[in-house]
Amino acid sequence: MAGVTLRTQALNAGYGRFHIIFDIDLEVRRGEILVIVGPNGSGKSTLLKTLFGLTKVYSGRVEFEGNDITKLPPHARARLGIAYLPQTNNIFAELTVRENLKMAGYKLRPEIVEERTREVLELFPFLKEKLNSKAKTLSGGQRQLLAMAMALIRRPRLLMFDEPTAGLAPKAAKEVVDRILWLRDELGKTVIWVEQNAKLALEKGDSAVLMVSGRVAYAGPASDLLADKDLGKRYLGLKG
Amino acid sequence: MAILPGFTYTLNSIAYAAAIGLLSMGLTLTYMTTRVPNFAHATIGMIGSVVMLFLIDRVFYDNPGWTLFLAGPLLGGLAAAAFSVFMYVAILRPLANRGNTIIGLMIATLAVDIILLNILTLILNEVPGKNIPKLIGAPIIGFQPKIKIGNWVIDSYTIVLPLAAAVLAVAFHLFLTRTSFGVAMRATIENPDLASAMGVNVSLVYTVSWAVSGFLAGVAGALMAFAFKGVDPAVSALIIVTVFAGSIVGGLASVYWGLLGGFIVGLAEKIGTTMINNIYKALFVAHLGFPNISLVNYEKVMSLGLVVLVLLYAPRGLAGVDWGRLASRLGLRRG
Amino acid sequence: MVDWWIFSDSFLVTLLVYVTVALSLNLEAGFTGIPNFGKHLFVFLGAFAAQGIGVRIAAWVYEKLRPEEAAQALTDVSRLVPGASKWTSLVQAAADTDANRIIVNSYLKPFITSNLAVEVLLAVVILAVTVALAMLFGLIASYAALRLREDYLAILLLSFGELMVMVIFYQTESLSGGNKGLWAITFTREPIRFALIGSAILAVIAFLYAERIANSPMGRTMRAVRDDEVAASVFGRDIALIRLKVIMAASVLAALAGFFYTESNASATARTFNRVIWTFLPWAMIILGGMANNKGAIVGAVAFLIGKRLFEYYQEPIGQALHIQAELVGSLLPNILIGVFILVILYLRPQGILPESISKTVDFRRLLEEEARRER
Incomplete structure (x- = not known):
């Protein structure tokens, strides 16, 4: 389908024998920001690593711009135009x-x-x-x-951030978030953004995925998740 | 009685310290890249000595000159580098891939050390010399070009060795900062995962680090051959202790501090021990009736003593010391 | 066919001694993860107790109990050995490289073997010295072992071992005889039998102790600690004590092994206690047998020594075949082969021939749960 940058189908992955994420189906359209939120240990970061080929995939499929990249090693994905920015140790x-x-x-x-x-x-x-x-x-x-x-x-077309604001002072965090929005608005990049601060991310993002215990509990427009009092309260600590 | 050692002895000591510095530098480099303390490192240096000995016997016997001092370290360095690469690519890397622990890999370097040492000894025993009748233990000090300053005759290796160390250190520094492969090497040392994500061939970087390490060892070994009474690979068994001492004093986290650590330990071993010995003789033996023994034989106590001091007071070595803060605390610098 | 006599009594002693050293190294390296690359020092301590210290103690006792004979001995030796006037006492002369052989073999040995009380007492004292020396150096080693990471520890222990054996003991002629070494005090009229029985008892004790440790809760804790950082942090407070105990026990076992080895040879030279044959070879044995496996360590020791002995036996034909001097075949080729062999084992079976037995190891999760229950 045109306009889809990245898509997964029934993706199962983990580390060695430790199965961590289950049956993930998600889709990012070109030029949008997909935020991935969820409680601690829900598999958000593992999902992001899986998209970059850093974990063991047991079954399922990852497509980038229509091509199957499930079996590609990280450096090959980088060459195709995916950038992955881990939370720490992302510079020398x-x-x-x-x-x-x-x-x-x-x-x-x-x-x-x-x-x-x-x-x-x-x-x-x-x-x-x-x-x-x-x-x-x-x-x-x-x-x-x-x-x-x-x-x-x-010059990647898709940038994936793992908790880019973690540990930053509010002012610095805002600057980083502004830059992420700028990536979309000015440079037309597609962004996947894993964020602990759900409210912030859902306000800024276009679509959202809520991860709970390694499964997708919600996928859809970010604003709808923000408005969903039940899910927000139960999993994201958002006030009702 | 003079406390300071004589002029020639000082030159010899500086040359020895420079050789230890080169060896410690290479040892630190492979430790930083592949995390293996290489117990075979000093014996790899001995390849340089053996090459030098063969060059003298086969090629330069009748007219040794400055070309010997160019060819010896170069060929000795290349031979040692070749072996070092072989050791990493054909032995250590496969063993690591098979799931050996760091202890397993250390044992492997000890095994390589024993194999190499005995093969070198076997070669020097069994291969007949063309001009030198018996290669093992053959003294070659007479084959170096002499430098004369007035009445002073100086062993030229004592000049060339520190010079070689300085040149190689500068060259390696330029490699690390000016070439993109050098920058990639530093990047890989800091964060191999990120470096490989940037497209760096980490495995190639590791291999090159072993090559550089071996080359430095071979150069040191080739020139140090003139310092021994006779070329015998077995001296590596004690040299390795000093080399590790130098690396630990340097901190095993920076090649420059590795070089400096080795130099410091080497100097302390030679000049430090001699000075202590002179003081001991002048004071304790002459006036206090202590037994008249030579403390110079115990120079290795000095290197291990330095290691113990460093591990107790600066566990990350000299590289880990905050020199700026130390200077200001000592009142050397305002701050 | 191989002549059976090549596996003589002294070979049996060597075998039992190596079994003990391998078991003691296995305690350190296999169970507690202490990479002792200075094992040769601890083995040498027993040798030093038997020769350097033993002859001095024996000469002192001789002087005290038989002053006239001792004075006569000193006079006799002074006449036989040049430069003897420098000795003021028999104790001094007994540890001198030139006079040592005559004093030990012609005076001290007949004296010791003629008096059972003296003999037993002397044996007890020298064994006690061995244990004391081992514990002293074990304490030094454990000071480092409790503080350093394993790679630093390995470097330090190797350096320490080399320094003590090759520099302090070897260079200082008055300690252990330097290049020539010293004759040791041996016991009974058949010292080799004494060494054989002693080393056999020692090997059995070492095995029983190592098995007890391996199957005790302490042993399981140690293995959990060795394999897992989480477990290490849970058991942090007990580890220091366990490591100390293990190093002490292993040091004493190794030194006693060195003592009986020296008893069977009747003499010892510091230089021969080098890191190849007393550190690397025991490492090779436990790697062959499988780390943290006591039976494996024994199998490894036996396999290596029989192989080495056969090699020495056939050194002449091998040398002829390879066009190498026979003595080099005996001294250099086995080392090369051992090195190659180790690399091959590390490659084929990183866990050794007999891997660590799983059945006796408690699942580390269960261990943590037990611990948690106790805390509750």
Whole structure:
């Protein structure tokens, strides 16, 4: 179907013998933000890792832009245009910002990396002053933005964030969230966003998936889930 | 009585320290990439010594000169690098893939050490020399070009070895910072998963780290061959203790601190022990009636002592010390 | 055909000694995860007690009980050995590399074997010294073992072992005779029988102790701790004590093994207690037999030693076939083969030939549940 960036069908996955997510069916349309919410340990992060090929898939199917990618290793998915930003360790703290950007374009031709680095620096101007500083000198929010900038060097069409605001001060968190919206609005990217702060995510997202105990408890427009007092109260701690 | 050691002894000590530094640097590198303490590292360095010995016997016997000092370390380094890569690719990597623990891999490096040491010994015993009648234990100190300053005649290896260490350290630093493969190596050391997500061939990075490590060891071994009374691979059994001491003092977390740690431990072993010995002789033996024994034989106590001190007071080694804070606390810097 | 005499009494002692050392290393490495790469030091301690310390104690007793004979001995030796005037007492002369052999074999041994009370007492004292030395060094090793990660610990123990044996004991001629070594104090008129019986009893004790540990709740805890970080944190408070106990026991066993080995050889040289034959070979044995498996350690020890002995026996024909000097065949080739063999075992069966028996290990989840129930 046209317009669908990523789709899963009856996806079962886990780590080794530990089966964690069950019969996942979801769909992300091009240019929208899909938020994945749910209580702690409900399998949100595992689902995201599975979409990037980091877990063991027992059965089911993952399609990216109509192609079956279920069996592809992570680096092959990256090449197809999927970027995965883990919650932590998503940048090289001991490398300078410039080297981080260089690493992001490791497999690209040097002149392309240079050109895209210039573009990315225009989009994230604060990085210009920090080019020769080690990434560990950046603040938590700046690190998330650097990770985003690194992802953009490879021009992905789908970006997947795992709790990008976790542990950030409100101001920094807002900046990161604004950037995620900007990815959709200005660059036309598709985004999958796993978020602990359900209210925030559901307000910003287009569609939503609620995970409970490794299963999809809700899939549909984000606003409907936000309005659903029963589910919201039971699983997301939203006030009725 | 002089406390400080003599000029020639000091030069020899610096050269020894530089060799230990090179070995500690390589040991630290493979530990940082593949997490295996390589107990065969000093013996891999001995490949360099053996190559140097063969070059002298077969090629440079009649006219040893500066070309020997270029060819020896280069070929010795390459031979050692080749073995080091073989050890990683053909032995350690398959063993790790088969599910061996870190202890299993350490045992494997000990096994490689024993195999290599005995093969080198066997070769030097069994292969007849072309010019040197018996290769094992053959002293080669006379084959180095002499440097004369006025009346001083200096063993040239004592100049070349520290120089080689400095050049190799700078070259490796440039490799790590200026080339994209070098940056990828640093990235892989920090976070192999993320690096591989960026498209870095982590396995190739590890292999190259073993090659570099072996090369550094081979260069050190080739030049250090002149320091021994005779070339005998068995000296690696004690050198490895010093090399590990240097790496631990450096912190096993930075190649530069590995180099420096090895250099410090090497110097302490030679010059430190000699100074303590001189003080002991001048004070305790001469005036207090202590037994007249030579403390120089116990130089390894120095390296292990340094390791113990470091593990007690700076468990992450010199690399883990916050030097800025230390300096300001000591009043060396305002801050 | 192999002549049976190549498996002589002294070979049997070596076998039993290695069984003990392998079992003791298995206690440390297999059950508690302490990578003792300095095992050769602990074995050497027993040798040192039998020679360096033993001859001094025996000479001292001799001087006290038979002062005239001792004075005569000192005079005799001074005449036979050049540079002897420097000795002021028989104790000093007994540990000197030049005079040691004559004093031990011509004076001390006849004296000891002629007096049962002295002999028994001396044996008890030297065994006590062995145990005391082992515990002292075990304490030092455990200080590191309780604080360091396993890779650092392995490096430190190897360095410590090399330093003590190859630098302190070997370089200091007055301690253990340096390059020439020292003759040891042996017991009974047939020392080899004494060593055989002693090492047999020791091996049995080592096996029973190791089995008891392996099947005790303590042993199960240790294995859980070794295999799992969560378990390690749950049992954190008990681990230190268990590790200390294990290192102590293993050190004493290894040192006693070294003592009986030296008894069967009647002499010892520090240099021969190197890390290849007394650290690496025992490691090879427990890896072959399967870590944390006591019967496996025994099988490993027996297999390795018989193989090594056969190799030494056939070194001449092998040397001729390979065009290598026979003595090199005996000294170098076995090492190479052992190294290759270890790599092959590590590759084929990372868990050894007889893997850790599952039946006796309690499921670690159940262990945690039990613990939780006790807390409640």
